[in-house]
Amino acid sequence: MGYEKKKILCLILFLVIFPVLVNYIPAISNYLEVMIFAGIFCLVTIGLSLLMGYAGQISLGHAAFLGIGAYSSGILTTKFGLSPWLGILAGVALSSAIAVVVGIPSLKLKGHYLAMATLGFGEIVFIVFNEEVDLTGGPSGFADIPYLHIGSFEFTSELTYYILVWSVVLIGLFFALNLIHSRVGRAWKAIHGNELAAEAMGVPTSKYKLKIFVLSSIYASIAGSLYTHYICFLNPSSFDLFWSIKFVMMVIVGGMNSVWGAIIGTVLLTYLGNEWLTAFKHFDVLVYGFILLLITMFLPGGIVSLPEILKSKRTITR
Amino acid sequence: MENTAQLVQYILTGITIGAIYALVGLGYNIIYNVTEVINFAQGEFVVLGGLVMVFMTNTLHLSLPVGFFLSVGIVTILGALMDKLTIQPIKNATVLTLIIITIAVSIIFKGLAMLIWGRDPYTLPAFSKAPPFTLFHAIIQPQALWVLGITTVVVILLSLFFRYTMVGKAMLACADSPEASRLMGIPVQRMVLISFVLSAAIGAVAGIVITPISLMEYDRGALLGLKGFGASILGGLGSFSGAVIAGLILGLIESLCAGYVSSGYKDAVALIVLLLVLFIKPSGFFAGKRASLKKF
Numbered sequence: 120m121g122y123e124k125k126k127i128l129c130l131i132l133f134l135v136i137f138p139v140l141v142n143y144i145p146a147i148s149n150y151l152e153v154m155i156f157a158g159i160f161c162l163v164t165i166g167l168s169l170l171m172g173y174a175g176q177i178s179l180g181h182a183a184f185l186g187i188g189a190y191s192s193g194i195l196t197t198k199f200g201l202s203p204w205l206g207i208l209a210g211v212a213l214s215s216a217i218a219v220v221v222g223i224p225s226l227k228l229k230g231h232y233l234a235m236a237t238l239g240f241g242e243i244v245f246i247v248f249n250e251e252v253d254l255t256g257g258p259s260g261f262a263d264i265p266y267l268h269i270g271s272f273e274f275t276s277e278l279t280y281y282i283l284v285w286s287v288v289l290i291g292l293f294f295a296l297n298l299i300h301s302r303v304g305r306a307w308k309a310i311h312g313n314e315l316a317a318e319a320m321g322v323p324t325s326k327y328k329l330k331i332f333v334l335s336s337i338y339a340s341i342a343g344s345l346y347t348h349y350i351c352f353l354n355p356s357s358f359d360l361f362w363s364i365k366f367v368m369m370v371i372v373g374g375m376n377s378v379w380g381a382i383i384g385t386v387l388l389t390y391l392g393n394e395w396l397t398a399f400k401h402f403d404v405l406v407y408g409f410i411l412l413l414i415t416m417f418l419p420g421g422i423v424s425l426p427e428i429l430k431s432k433r434t435i436t437r
Numbered sequence: 438m439e440n441t442a443q444l445v446q447y448i449l450t451g452i453t454i455g456a457i458y459a460l461v462g463l464g465y466n467i468i469y470n471v472t473e474v475i476n477f478a479q480g481e482f483v484v485l486g487g488l489v490m491v492f493m494t495n496t497l498h499l500s501l502p503v504g505f506f507l508s509v510g511i512v513t514i515l516g517a518l519m520d521k522l523t524i525q526p527i528k529n530a531t532v533l534t535l536i537i538i539t540i541a542v543s544i545i546f547k548g549l550a551m552l553i554w555g556r557d558p559y560t561l562p563a564f565s566k567a568p569p570f571t572l573f574h575a576i577i578q579p580q581a582l583w584v585l586g587i588t589t590v591v592v593i594l595l596s597l598f599f600r601y602t603m604v605g606k607a608m609l610a611c612a613d614s615p616e617a618s619r620l621m622g623i624p625v626q627r628m629v630l631i632s633f634v635l636s637a638a639i640g641a642v643a644g645i646v647i648t649p650i651s652l653m654e655y656d657r658g659a660l661l662g663l664k665g666f667g668a669s670i671l672g673g674l675g676s677f678s679g680a681v682i683a684g685l686i687l688g689l690i691e692s693l694c695a696g697y698v699s700s701g702y703k704d705a706v707a708l709i710v711l712l713l714v715l716f717i718k719p720s721g722f723f724a725g726k727r728a729s730l731k732k733f
Contacts, residue, residue: 177533179540224716230532231475235666236715239708242663246708250701360659364540371537401555405548412541415534416527 123296126379127289134285138278150394151277155349157389158284159342160369161382165288165295166338168370168381173299174331175311176226177234180241181366184336186248186358187214188343193264193353194254203267207344214340215333222332226325241363248355260354267348280349287345288382291338295378298334307331365392368411374421383422442574447696448689449572453581453650455688456588457483458707460643461665462672462680463595464636470612470675471632474535478519478543480662481550482640485512487653488550490645491559501564509641515546516637520630543658550655558654561645584646591642592681595635599677608632612675660704664691667711673721682723 141151163185170176191213192206201209225236248255255261267274267283274280298304306327309317318324347353365388373384396403414421420428461479468476489511493504523538530538563580570577599605610618611628619625644653668687672679687707695703714721 171533175533177536228715228719231536232670232715232719234477234536235475235663235670236712238659239663239667239711239715242660243705243708243712246702246705250699250705364544367537367540401552402548404551405545408541408544408546408548411544412523412538415537415541416523419534 127293127296130292130382131289134289138281150390151281153390153393154386155277155281155284156346156393157386158281158288159346159349160366160389161288161385162291162342162345163339163366164369164373164381164385165291165378166335167366168373168375168378169295169298169307170331170335171367171370172375172377172380173304173311174307174328175314176328176332177230177367178237178332178335179234179360179363179367180237180239180244181335181339182358182360182362183241183244184214184218184339185343185346185362186244186355187217188340189347189353189358190248190255190343191340192344193261193347196348197261197264198254203265203344203348207341210340210344211337214336218333218336219329222329226328226332238360238363242360245355245359248358255355256353258355260352262352264347264351264353266351267345274348284345284349287341291341292378292382299378303327303330365407368407372410372414372421374423376420377423380421380423387422439574443696445573445575447692449575449577449581451689451692452685453584453688454647454692455668455685456584457643457647457661457684458664458668458687459681459684460588460591460639461661462668462684463592463677464639464643465666465669466675466677466680467595467608467636467639468632469669471608472524472629474524474539475666476633476636477536477539477662478546478658479636479640479665480658480660481543481546482512482516482637483644483647483661483665484550484653484655484658485515485546486641486644487561487648488554488559488644488655489641490648491554491561491653494561495559505645508645509638512641512644513634513638516633516640517630519637520633524629524633525626543662547655547658554655556655558652559648560652561649563649564646578650580646580649584650587642587646591639592677595639595677604628604631663711664707667707667714670711670719671714671721672723676721676723679721679723683721 137154138151141147163181167178167181170178188207188210191210192203195201195206195209196203221240225233225240228236249258251257274283299307306317306322309320309322310324310327314324343358346357369384369388370381371384372388373382374380391406392403396406399406418424418428461483464479464482465475468474468479486508489508490504493499493508494501497504499507519542523542524535527534527538563578564583565579567579569579599609607618607623608628608631610621610623611625615625618628647653664687665684668684669675669680670683671687672681672683687710690710691703691706694706
């Protein structure tokens with residue numbers, strides 16, 4: 120844990136300096152807002168990296184859980200006047216309930232079948248968002264979703280929301296790291312290594328797989344609620360299949376075998392999507408495809424594996 | 438009288454679109470049988486087939502047969518390239534890696550399609566100029582007959598190929614055991630290449646015949662792929678006759694639900710069937726013993 124502590128401190132230091140930097144460099148003045156979205160997506164991908172990198176399962180439908188969180192708190196606050204905090208909790212409850220129902224039969228499947236099942240699930244949820252017009256407003260969605268607030272203090276400014284989102288990310292990260300280094304984390308690694316062997320050694324594999332699936336859905340649901348109460352507007356387009364694939368991509372580009380990889384990949388791809396690729400316009404889908412293909416083929420450990428590869432190359436040439 | 442007409446209409450629409458699902462499902466089966474890979478880019482072959490044909494007909498003004506074979510040829514080359522450049526170079530790939538690679542390729546195909554054709558849907562003229570005719574008071578587009586006819590031809594050619602040609606038999610041998618096939622002197626890598634070529638070609642044919650009826654646009658691939666996968670799973674992954682029957686059934690269910698229950702949830706129906714099959718009996722319902730031996 121000592122090594123991880125250093126990394127956490129570095130991250131916190133960066134997060135504190137970042138808004139100051141943005142404030143003084145006009146060229147990147149909108150980077151703070153992008154960082155808010157990056158933080159929201161980080162929550163999704165931290166959960167997803169636990170599922171993919173540690174437990175070795177895949178989900179191509181995680182945008183659905185983001186959407187369930189977003190719509191739960193959006194609908195409950197806007198149409199039923201509930202407090203946003205209760206909305207977030209309701210989203211978490213609904214997401215985890217759905218994750219249990221979908222997860223129990225899905226997680227019996229392996230590899231391709233699990234991928235297709237989660238893909239199908241995500242697409243069904245997306246269709247529901249589009250079709251339940253009375254609740255969700257259909258394809259055009261609905262607006263006027265309230266901001267988050269504590270007492271009379273509203274999280275409306277970029278800086279306050281930045282602090283809120285990244286505090287939640289840090290809590291989520293800390294929780295994830297603790298889990299990885301616990302009995303549960305070791306069980307996930309055993310399942311990833313060899314499910315049959317893990318089962319034989321007495322690890323209740325299906326129970327552990329379900330737990331991580333539910334946990335990752337909760338991460339995604341909270342992210343969805345935070346997203347809703349920041350942009351205050353919802354339509355289904357943020358929760359389609361391509362977003363599910365993008366989350367998987369963030370995890371893989373950063374490095375699947377580490378939650379830090381998820382964070383790096385997410386921040387990188389969010390800036391790519393929101394800032395650096397905007398010049399490409401219609402090319403962006405193509406660029407995403409090539410990034411994903413090249414990383415999977417030539418750098419399967421993702422960006423976090425780069426230092427080690429460079430180090431081993433140097434020792435070889437020496 | 439009106440009710441029967443309606444029912445006949447729904448059934449015909451269902452069988453027509455079901456034939457397409459069957460073709461996509463066959464594409465999955467061919468690659469799966471030889472490699473145990475599920476190709477997530479299968480739906481993109483359909484889209485590319487349709488869109489390349491649009492280019493051949495509407496831009497180059499080529500005649501129907503020339504355009505047809507050129508389009509199938511181009512998509513087939515893309516399928517071969519996909520195998521040569523992305524699948525073959527990967528040694529000892531895990532299932533997760535293979536899934537991600539085929540997804541990446543599907544994104545690239547989709548990106549290419551968007552770049553070349555933009556976001557608008559395109560249509561093609563029907564294959565024959567004959568006017569629609571009525572059967573049991575239902576109106577039938579001649580193109581629907583083309584879809585069914587060409588699907589039948591493809592299915593017959595495929596069965597002949599696998600039953601009577603050396604290459605076809607070699608591919609089936611790879612499906613049973615790549616190791617043993619290699620020992621018997623079968624070039625497994627070439628068989629894998631042929632499987633990609635065949636499934637790209639079949640996908641392209643599906644795209645070309647359906648575009649005059651249901652239009653085609655760049656982002657149709659994922660849903661077509663999912664429904665085609667539904668067909669191959671319902672029929673028992675790896676089973677050719679199973680995929681055809683299941684594709685038709687899936688199309689029928691979808692069309693009847695769209696007609697009598699809710700047109701908005703039309704797309705969800707096939708997906709719910711897919712999930713139910715995966716959850717209840719992932720070895721499928723219409724396959725013989727052979728397919729159920731494959732691992733899940």
